Amino acid sequence: MHGKLSSLAVVAAATSLVAGIPLDRRHYPGQDYLVSLGPRPYYLVHNVSESPLKDKLVACENKPVGIQSWSIGHRGGGTMQIPEETVESTLAGARMGAGVLECDVSFTADRGLVCRHDICDLHTTTNILLKPELAAKCSIPFTPANATHPATALCCTSDITTAEFKSLCGKMDGFNKTATNVEDYQHGTPAWRTELYDTCGQVLTFPEWIDLVDSIPGYRNFTPELKTPPKAVPLPFNGYTQAQYARDAMNVFVQKGIDPSRVWFQSFTPADIYLWLNEFPAFGKQLVYLDEDGDTPDNFTVAVNRLGALKASGVSVVAPPINYLLTVGGPNNDTIVPSSYAITAKEVGLDVIAWSFERSGPLSKVAANEDYYYASIAPITYYDGQAYNVIDVLAQEVGIIGLFSDWSSTVTYYANCFDL
Ligand SMILES: *[C@@H]1O[C@H](CO)[C@@H](O)[C@H](O)[C@H]1NC(C)=O
Ligand SMILES: *[C@@H]1O[C@H](CO)[C@@H](O)[C@H](O)[C@H]1NC(C)=O
Ligand SMILES: *[C@@H]1O[C@H](CO)[C@@H](O)[C@H](O)[C@H]1NC(C)=O
Ligand SMILES: *[C@@H]1O[C@H](CO)[C@@H](O)[C@H](O)[C@H]1NC(C)=O
Ligand SMILES: *[C@@H]1O[C@H](CO)[C@@H](O)[C@H](O)[C@H]1NC(C)=O
Numbered sequence: 001m002h003g004k005l006s007s008l009a010v011v012a013a014a015t016s017l018v019a020g021i022p023l024d025r026r027h028y029p030g031q032d033y034l035v036s037l038g039p040r041p042y043y044l045v046h047n048v049s050e051s052p053l054k055d056k057l058v059a060c061e062n063k064p065v066g067i068q069s070w071s072i073g074h075r076g077g078g079t080m081q082i083p084e085e086t087v088e089s090t091l092a093g094a095r096m097g098a099g100v101l102e103c104d105v106s107f108t109a110d111r112g113l114v115c116r117h118d119i120c121d122l123h124t125t126t127n128i129l130l131k132p133e134l135a136a137k138c139s140i141p142f143t144p145a146n147a148t149h150p151a152t153a154l155c156c157t158s159d160i161t162t163a164e165f166k167s168l169c170g171k172m173d174g175f176n177k178t179a180t181n182v183e184d185y186q187h188g189t190p191a192w193r194t195e196l197y198d199t200c201g202q203v204l205t206f207p208e209w210i211d212l213v214d215s216i217p218g219y220r221n222f223t224p225e226l227k228t229p230p231k232a233v234p235l236p237f238n239g240y241t242q243a244q245y246a247r248d249a250m251n252v253f254v255q256k257g258i259d260p261s262r263v264w265f266q267s268f269t270p271a272d273i274y275l276w277l278n279e280f281p282a283f284g285k286q287l288v289y290l291d292e293d294g295d296t297p298d299n300f301t302v303a304v305n306r307l308g309a310l311k312a313s314g315v316s317v318v319a320p321p322i323n324y325l326l327t328v329g330g331p332n333n334d335t336i337v338p339s340s341y342a343i344t345a346k347e348v349g350l351d352v353i354a355w356s357f358e359r360s361g362p363l364s365k366v367a368a369n370e371d372y373y374y375a376s377i378a379p380i381t382y383y384d385g386q387a388y389n390v391i392d393v394l395a396q397e398v399g400i401i402g403l404f405s406d407w408s409s410t411v412t413y414y415a416n417c418f419d420l
Contacts, residue, residue: 033217035065035097041413047385053392054385060417067218068415069099070395070402074356075117077101077408081194083170083201084125085115090204090212097412100221100264100402103209105249111240112162113206113249117173119229122155124175126168126203129153129182134164139232142182150177151185158233162205170201192361207252214258223264223288224249226272246272250280264353266290266319277314284314288353291320294341300324304341308348317401318345319353323376325398326390336377336389342398354394357405363387388414395420 042061048054071077075084077093090101103115120139122128129135129142140154153175157165172195174188189195204212206224213220226249228242229235235242246267253263260280266288267273277284289310294303303324310318320341329337345352359373360366363384366374374381377390391414394400405411414420 035067035218035412036095037065037097037409037413040407041409044384044387044410045413047383048388049385053388057388057414057417060413063416065097065412065416067097067099067220068412068420069221070415070420071096071098071408071411072100072102072223072353072402072404073098073408074102074359074404074406075104077405079406080358081407082197083172085117086170086201086203087212088170088197088201090209091216093408094213094216094218094220096408097416098220098405098408099218100223101213102223102225102404103204103206104225104227105206106157106227107237107240107245108157108160108162108165110161111248112165113252114157114162114165115204115206115209116157117227119158119227120154120156120232121173122157122159122168123153123185125173126155126170127186127200128155128160128168129185131167134160134167135182137164142185144180145178146180151175151179153185154232156229156233158229158237165203166205168203170203171195171198190361206249207256210252210256210258214256221262221264222253222258223266225266225290226269228267228269228272242269242271243275246275247279250276250283253283254280260286264288264317268292273315274313285316287315288317288319289315290355291318291324294320294324300341304344307341307344307350311348311350315350317351317353319355322354322357322373322390322394325352325354325400326377326393328377328380334380336380336393338393338398339376346399352398352400353402353404354398354400355404357387357391357403358407358410 045057048057073093076089077096077098078089082089082092085103093101104117105113106116106119108114137159138153138155139159140152142153145151172189172193176184176188179185213222226246260282263283264286265283268290273287273289276287291303294300325339325342326336327339329335360371363381363386366381367378394403403411
């Protein structure tokens with residue numbers, strides 16, 4: 001684990017001249033680093049219905065592929081099939097052409113900053129329950145399922161030290177609710193993902209992640225997300241406040257001398273955004289306010305109506321889930337069109353980033369599964385090729401500036417084809 005990272009650190013040193021490389025060399029690094037899309041975008045393109053969009057996508061099949069900053073690697077970018085927030089998922093997203101890579105920033109018992117999507121998801125995203133001495137430290141230890149109750153556990157990054165965190169293996173996010181023992185509890189990945197790469201994904205501290213991303217050829221940018229702890233971890237945590245945590249996280253970029261133009265720091269918590277706007281103005285233009293406050297029809301209206309105030313308060317970039325941006329419309333009520341949220345965000349001058357593509361499995365099942373990301377267009381979503389109709393509306397009609405994806409090549413293919 002350490003060996004791999006220190007060799008990456010050597011690469012980081014060797015490529016620190018990257019800022020001097022002309023722009024086209026950054027995006028097409030050359031024979032020493034090839035972006036590779038794999039078969040999935042081609043499978044999707046072939047399933048797009050006959051249309052000018054399909055013609056254009058087919059015409060791009062052999063177009064040279066470069067790194068696309070429109071393509072944002074969600075939890076790394078290989079997350080659909082490779083354990084999230086690991087070295088492996090990050091390298092996969094980068095290889096699939098993501099120009100911006102994500103780490104979710106959580107804190108440990110000794111206030112280390114580490115990459116984990118939820119402060120309390122270690123029981124489903126790592127092997128912690130298989131390590132008795134660490135499992136014993138979990139906020140809620142493992143309880144096996146019985147006839148009336150599912151298996152439970154709750155293990156938080158704040159339960160363990162940074163060194164203990166580094167001894168864990170990343171795995172696919174999932175659990176077996178009927179498990180009667182910790183070995184069985186490890187499984188539960190949906191069939192359209194895979195456990196093929198559950199071979200001890202290398203977990204990362206936040207500083208290690210910055211060095212890793214900085215070391216990848218092609219000049220990649222950073223989009224960390226500061227997590228707000230769940231109720232199980234009340235703040236202040238042994239004196240640690242959300243404000244100090246927000247400061248500490250941004251200061252890692254400052255200390256490493258990363259250019260603010262490469263950083264798109266995100267948070268769902270308005271106080272984080274306003275703290276950074278005040279205390280780190282150099283990073284202010286690219287702060288990303290994550291919006292999930294519109295999940296019911298009433299709340300959606302409230303969320304749309306406050307976009308103007310958000311912009312007026314200094315926010316430049318808003319990032320809602322895909323379903324907030326799209327709705328069903330057109331003369332026959334059978335077309336994907338921009339929603340009132342999308343139209344209003346543009347009108348008030350906010351840039352928009354959307355999340356997250358490729359988390360939904362086969363599109364033929366999104367309606368039956370009540371999938372979140374397709375919720376607003378589920379009645380007209382039937383087959384996988386429509387993934388590119390969705391991206392096309394987000395790109396051309398909503399005009400988003402970036403799209404998070406659990407499988408970066410799907411988004412990279414489109415962005416490369418359309419020169420976004
Ligand atoms: C797309 O795939 C579905 C099966 O999921 C099939 O019914 C449909 O005909 C395909 N469409 C095209 C244009 O290939
Ligand atoms: C089943 O588990 C729950 C909690 O996990 C416990 O409260 C309950 O007593 C158990 N039932 C039996 C029959 O053991
Ligand atoms: C889930 O756990 C139960 C009970 O331990 C076990 O019988 C079953 O095989 C497990 N399922 C998976 C997918 O591991
Ligand atoms: C809707 O907004 C209210 C008030 O802010 C909040 O209490 C409630 O949890 C929200 N509902 C959803 C589903 O987000
Ligand atoms: C389209 O569907 C929506 C929601 O189902 C409905 O309110 C609206 O009246 C429909 N419009 C047309 C033109 O059929």
